[in-house]
Amino acid sequence: MWQTGVASEAADSNTRRESNENPGNMARSKSSKRWLAEHFDDPYVKLAQQKGLRSRSAFKLQELQEKYQLIRPGMTVVDLGAAPGGWCQVAQPLAGPGGKVFGLDILEMEPLPGVVFILGDFTEEDALLQLEQALGEKRVDLVMSDMAPNMSGMAAVDQARAMYLAELALEFVKSHLKPGGDFVVKLFQGSDFDAFVRQVRTLFRKVQVIKPKASRPRSKEVYLLARGHQVK
Ligand code: SAM
Numbered sequence: 124m125w126q127t128g129v130a131s132e133a134a135d136s137n138t139r140r141e142s143n144e145n146p147g148n149m150a151r152s153k154s155s156k157r158w159l160a161e162h163f164d165d166p167y168v169k170l171a172q173q174k175g176l177r178s179r180s181a182f183k184l185q186e187l188q189e190k191y192q193l194i195r196p197g198m199t200v201v202d203l204g205a206a207p208g209g210w211c212q213v214a215q216p217l218a219g220p221g222g223k224v225f226g227l228d229i230l231e232m233e234p235l236p237g238v239v240f241i242l243g244d245f246t247e248e249d250a251l252l253q254l255e256q257a258l259g260e261k262r263v264d265l266v267m268s269d270m271a272p273n274m275s276g277m278a279a280v281d282q283a284r285a286m287y288l289a290e291l292a293l294e295f296v297k298s299h300l301k302p303g304g305d306f307v308v309k310l311f312q313g314s315d316f317d318a319f320v321r322q323v324r325t326l327f328r329k330v331q332v333i334k335p336k337a338s339r340p341r342s343k344e345v346y347l348l349a350r351g352h353q354v355k
Pocket residue numbers: 137138177178180181203204205206207208209210211227228229230243244245246269270271272273288
């Protein structure tokens with residue numbers, strides 16, 4: 124079982140990335156205080172600790188699962204930006220013993236039974252090759268990307284970095300997702316958002332923009348849910 128104290132630290136580091144605070148020491152120290160206060164009052168943080176979930180993000184995937192039944196027994200699921208492992212914890216029991224979850228992250232992740240973890244930077248060829256090697260002949264039923272760059276506080280820079288990660292996830296989808304498969308990707312609203320959504324619409328039967336309840340209201344983060352991969 125993931126230790127509660129560790130869970131909260133891991134969740135901290137990840138949710139901290141989602142904040143779009145201003146740079147500058149004074150601003151940063153004020154915003155850090157506000158962030159810490161919000162974090163420890165956050166019902167999802169408390170619930171994650173109670174349930175032994177490694178991140179509050181796990182509730183975002185849980186909500187998508189309850190509404191859309193994305194993960195079914197026997198599925199091959201790829202989780203990009205998997206650490207500390209909240210989404211893997213949700214996905215693995217749903218895929219079951221006949222399925223497989225492959226997680227990848229630039230940060231280490233404590234092992235989870237039934238999850239194959241690849242440590243690597245998805246912007247580098249080597250990480251992609253390792254993931255492809257682990258998948259072998261398997262075609263993927265669901266690609267999920269919760270990848271988020273370290274936030275600099277400069278909105279344009281952060282938006283461009285986040286969009287680059289989403290584009291790489293989409294490239295992976297084009298070559299590895301089964302016809303009919305689904306894609307979930309975290310996006311930050313800003314420039315290039317509409318162009319990315321338009322591009323995804325050409326490849327999937329149905330595309331929706333979703334703001335899960337567990338996503339902090341003031342974060343520009345949303346998720347794109349694309350269903351029914353249409354291979355042309
Ligand atoms: N879904 C995860 C969970 O529930 O535990 C949380 C993911 S967290 C919001 C975003 C993750 O993206 C971080 O763990 C971060 O290390 C990862 N990430 C950012 N850039 C990456 C990259 N270039 N390659 C791989 N992972 C990356």
